[in-house]
Amino acid sequence: MLGEQVDSAEGMMTTVILCVSLTLAGLFSCSLSSHVPTSVDLVSNLIKICVETAVEQINSELTVNHGGHSAGQHSSHGQHSSHGKHSSHGHQAQVMHAPGNKAHSGHSKGHGHMDHNEGGHSHAHVRILDRNARVIRRVQENFRKLTGAWPEAIMKDEMLKKEWRKQVKPHCDFMAPSFTCDASARYRTADGTCNNMAHPLWGSTMTPQTRFLPPKYEDEINAPRTKSINGKPLPSARLISNVVHSNTGHSPVYSKKSTNMFMAYGQFLDHDILHTPVLKDDNGKDMQCCPLGNRDEHCFPIAVPLDDPMFRGWCMSFVRSSATPLPNCDPGHREQMNHPTSYIDGSAIYGSNKVHQEELRLHHHGRIKLSASGHLHSAPDNECILSSPGHHCFQSGDGRRHVTPTLTCLHLLFVKEHNYIVDTLRTLNQHWDDERLFQEAKRIVSAELQHIAFSEYLPIVIGQEHMDQYGLYPTTHSYKTVYDETVEASTSNAFGAAAFRFGHSEVPGVLAMMARNYSLIKAIPLHTQFNRPDLMFDSNGDENLMRWMTNSYHDRNDRLLQDSVRNFLFLKDDGESFDLAAINIQRGRDHGLPPYNTWRKWCGLPTALHFGERLGRLIDHDQATRKLLSKVYSHPDDIDLYTGGLSEIRLPGAATGPTFACIIARQFKKYQSGDRFWYENDDAESRFTLPQLNEIRKTTLASVLCKNTGTQVTQPSVFLANNDFSNRKVLCSQIPSIDLSFWKEHSEAGSHTFQSPISPVSFLNPLQSPNSPYVFKDVFNKLLQNLRQRMLVKV
Numbered sequence: 154m155l156g157e158q159v160d161s162a163e164g165m166m167t168t169v170i171l172c173v174s175l176t177l178a179g180l181f182s183c184s185l186s187s188h189v190p191t192s193v194d195l196v197s198n199l200i201k202i203c204v205e206t207a208v209e210q211i212n213s214e215l216t217v218n219h220g221g222h223s224a225g226q227h228s229s230h231g232q233h234s235s236h237g238k239h240s241s242h243g244h245q246a247q248v249m250h251a252p253g254n255k256a257h258s259g260h261s262k263g264h265g266h267m268d269h270n271e272g273g274h275s276h277a278h279v280r281i282l283d284r285n286a287r288v289i290r291r292v293q294e295n296f297r298k299l300t301g302a303w304p305e306a307i308m309k310d311e312m313l314k315k316e317w318r319k320q321v322k323p324h325c326d327f328m329a330p331s332f333t334c335d336a337s338a339r340y341r342t343a344d345g346t347c348n349n350m351a352h353p354l355w356g357s358t359m360t361p362q363t364r365f366l367p368p369k370y371e372d373e374i375n376a377p378r379t380k381s382i383n384g385k386p387l388p389s390a391r392l393i394s395n396v397v398h399s400n401t402g403h404s405p406v407y408s409k410k411s412t413n414m415f416m417a418y419g420q421f422l423d424h425d426i427l428h429t430p431v432l433k434d435d436n437g438k439d440m441q442c443c444p445l446g447n448r449d450e451h452c453f454p455i456a457v458p459l460d461d462p463m464f465r466g467w468c469m470s471f472v473r474s475s476a477t478p479l480p481n482c483d484p485g486h487r488e489q490m491n492h493p494t495s496y497i498d499g500s501a502i503y504g505s506n507k508v509h510q511e512e513l514r515l516h517h518h519g520r521i522k523l524s525a526s527g528h529l530h531s532a533p534d535n536e537c538i539l540s541s542p543g544h545h546c547f548q549s550g551d552g553r554r555h556v557t558p559t560l561t562c563l564h565l566l567f568v569k570e571h572n573y574i575v576d577t578l579r580t581l582n583q584h585w586d587d588e589r590l591f592q593e594a595k596r597i598v599s600a601e602l603q604h605i606a607f608s609e610y611l612p613i614v615i616g617q618e619h620m621d622q623y624g625l626y627p628t629t630h631s632y633k634t635v636y637d638e639t640v641e642a643s644t645s646n647a648f649g650a651a652a653f654r655f656g657h658s659e660v661p662g663v664l665a666m667m668a669r670n671y672s673l674i675k676a677i678p679l680h681t682q683f684n685r686p687d688l689m690f691d692s693n694g695d696e697n698l699m700r701w702m703t704n705s706y707h708d709r710n711d712r713l714l715q716d717s718v719r720n721f722l723f724l725k726d727d728g729e730s731f732d733l734a735a736i737n738i739q740r741g742r743d744h745g746l747p748p749y750n751t752w753r754k755w756c757g758l759p760t761a762l763h764f765g766e767r768l769g770r771l772i773d774h775d776q777a778t779r780k781l782l783s784k785v786y787s788h789p790d791d792i793d794l795y796t797g798g799l800s801e802i803r804l805p806g807a808a809t810g811p812t813f814a815c816i817i818a819r820q821f822k823k824y825q826s827g828d829r830f831w832y833e834n835d836d837a838e839s840r841f842t843l844p845q846l847n848e849i850r851k852t853t854l855a856s857v858l859c860k861n862t863g864t865q866v867t868q869p870s871v872f873l874a875n876n877d878f879s880n881r882k883v884l885c886s887q888i889p890s891i892d893l894s895f896w897k898e899h900s901e902a903g904s905h906t907f908q909s910p911i912s913p914v915s916f917l918n919p920l921q922s923p924n925s926p927y928v929f930k931d932v933f934n935k936l937l938q939n940l941r942q943r944m945l946v947k948v
């Protein structure tokens with residue numbers, strides 16, 4: 154045991170020697186107890202040495218490099234109480250600006266993201282977490298230099314662990330707020346805390362992403378993977394992108410099955426469950442990490458091949474995802490944080506903390522703010538790119554709302570859905586106040602989002618077999634009692650940094666708008682629209698864009714990404730742009746994702762031994778892809794998860810191959826069974842009544858579209874093309890939709906009893922179960938025959 158080692162004469166000597174030498178070096182002033190030191194004293198002093206040295210080191214680095222924030226004592230309880238109130242305790246970070254510091258000023262050269270106002274002071278919080286993680290990492294490194302002990306050894310020794318927590322805690326005590334969760338709460342908190350009563354932070358905002366498998370960092374703790382198993386450097390992420398993911402010079406190939414609405418919804422859903430923050434510079438702009446060899450801890454620039462067809466100058470800037478300490482400030486490897494709540498709870502609409510939520514609310518009749526002209530409420534001008542007078546940036550619960558117009562219009566759609574629900578509830582329950590209306594509508598919208606995700610979206614992503622294998626289909630009757638309090642629903646690293654990015658291969662090169670008669674209004678290259686709200690200001694812009702989204706195929710799920718995102722991502726006037734495929738690969742390395750073969754094994758799939766054709770080959774890749782992979786990688790064990798997974802042959806009826814389908818299925822299982830407020834749950838305090846649940850089961854994205862836009866005709870499943878009989882277009886009035894009269898309160902104000910259950914006409918969503926009968930088919934057969942089949946437009 155390490156404690157015993159330190160207790161030994163040798164350990165004591167080392168401590169004293171170090172103490173003296175570090176004091177002499179002027180790093181800190183060391184005073185060991187005057188009495189004969191006990192093992193606790195020694196360990197305590199040893200850790201103290203390491204902590205103080207770490208703080209000094211970081212402060213001097215920050216002063217030299219950035220004039221950034223001091224690593225001194227600070228803490229910020231970014232977590233919230235059980236009532237979701239924002240609280241901030243302890244000292245604020247001290248800011249020590251170095252005189253004359255010019256680093257990173259003025260220019261915004263990172264990934265071109267706009268300034269994100271995510272409510273509260275989220276970026277300050279990211280900075281604090283990142284610095285605290287850095288302090289802990291340094292303490293850990295120092296401790297290892299002194300004692301040779303790895304984090305595991307510290308955690309196994311009770312005395313050492315206790316001392317560690319005591320000494321390091323002042324540098325990151327935001328991780329241990331005290332909670333009084335209300336077990337009888339009917340509503341989720343804004344920040345996701347208190348969902349799991351035993352672990353109130355699970356799945357909540359700004360907590361570490363979880364891992365299915367331990368990370369693979371080059372130094373075991375922090376440094377990205379850069380070396381092949383044969384010791385040579387790994388291929389550059391941009392080179393892999395050029396060889397394996399490039400479609401440059403070729404026409405796009407479209408899916409034969411699903412629509413651009415399926416693509417867009419994937420991004421919208423992703424933003425409910427994940428955002429990994431990266432650090433900004435002192436001016437709140439993207440950090441610049443070029444040229445190669447930049448030694449800033451936050452930088453991991455991508456090497457651009459000399460003969461690159463698009464990018465010049467050897468280097469693409471890449472900022473590492475911010476780090477976050479582990480709970481209790483325990484030692485361990487680098488972890489990345491998740492900004493939104495991990496639960497599928499509409500946090501992209503409602504915000505992920507109370508402060509932000511309050512900003513978004515109108516505080517009148519339960520509504521969310523919209524502009525007078527029916528757009529999302531305005532946000533400061535620096536949060537998007539404005540090019541026309543009269544246009545404005547938008548507010549919403551997630552900072553990335555402007556990234557593409559296809560995403561922005563889904564934000565608007567669900568704000569309208571919220572307001573539609575509150576307005577209806579208000580007519581039913583006139584005694585409900587603003588708060589009650591808001592919370593009830595939020596609860597219903599969250600349930601709708603969960604239902605759409607699991608009944609309409611996910612089956613197309615992973616296929617029926619995985620849906621069945623993991624028990625992911627929603628039930629068609631009664632409750633589904635799947636809640637398991639031992640399951641942590643937090644978003645996992647490999648899911649977010651690789652598998653769920655499968656959708657990037659669906660992204661089109663061109664967006665379009667369609668009129669009510671399905672004629673094309675206009676087609677616009679996607680890369681001209683990043684971070685711009687303009688299309689939303691066209692007359693009926695959102696409706697016309699969504700009409701195109703439901704009437705056009707997305708780009709096929711394959712290993713290829715369109716130039717819109719592979720060469721022209723966030724293209725600026727000065728010609729600077731990024732490659733999303735290269736970023737995804739680099740992100741995986743930055744996050745320490747184990748490579749492809751390790752995940753194959755975890756999924757129970759055969760691993761590859763070579764790139765050839767004999768036994769032991771990459772069995773889920775076609776021959777051409779095996780060849781391309783062999784051109785860049787020197788061994789199958791080197792293959793990055795993103796590249797290996799994306800280039801697999803898709804499973805029958807799925808948008809993903811077996812490795813991504815496995816990771817995505819296991820992650821969605823966590824969202825389903827780790828959420829106490831899961832909409833199908835039979836939880837005494839928060840469940841829906843059965844009739845209400847049956848109403849929620851009627852929800853389809855088509856019904857939400859019909860209710861909240863001028864759309865009059867659409868196919869029942871807007872994720873699927875309307876090219877076969879079962880999904881032909883029907884009038885909106887024929888698309889089942891939630892009947893909110895089941896929320897009419899029966900008794901006194903404040904009570905939670907609702908109208909007695911009158912069993913509604915049973916409705917089976919055809920997508921819930923592959924074998925269920927298609928009810929529209931019988932009921933509306935006649936009408937359908939009269940509707941002309943609309944051809945999908947390929948732009």
Ligand code: HEM
Nearest residue numbers: 416419420423427428429557649653654656657660736740
């Ligand atoms: C519509 C066009 C899209 C654009 C322009 C886009 C762009 C981006 C960018 C720039 C990032 C950050 C990359 C990084 O720095 O690591 C990102 C992350 C991500 N994207 Fe997309 N994306 C799009 C669509 C999609 C779709 C359709 C999906 C899924 C179906 C998706 C899933 C993800 C996921 C899971 C992440 C990781 C998020 C995080 O960890 O913060 N994206 N995307």
Ligand SMILES: [Ca+2]
Nearest residue numbers: 425494496500
């Ligand atoms: Ca969420």
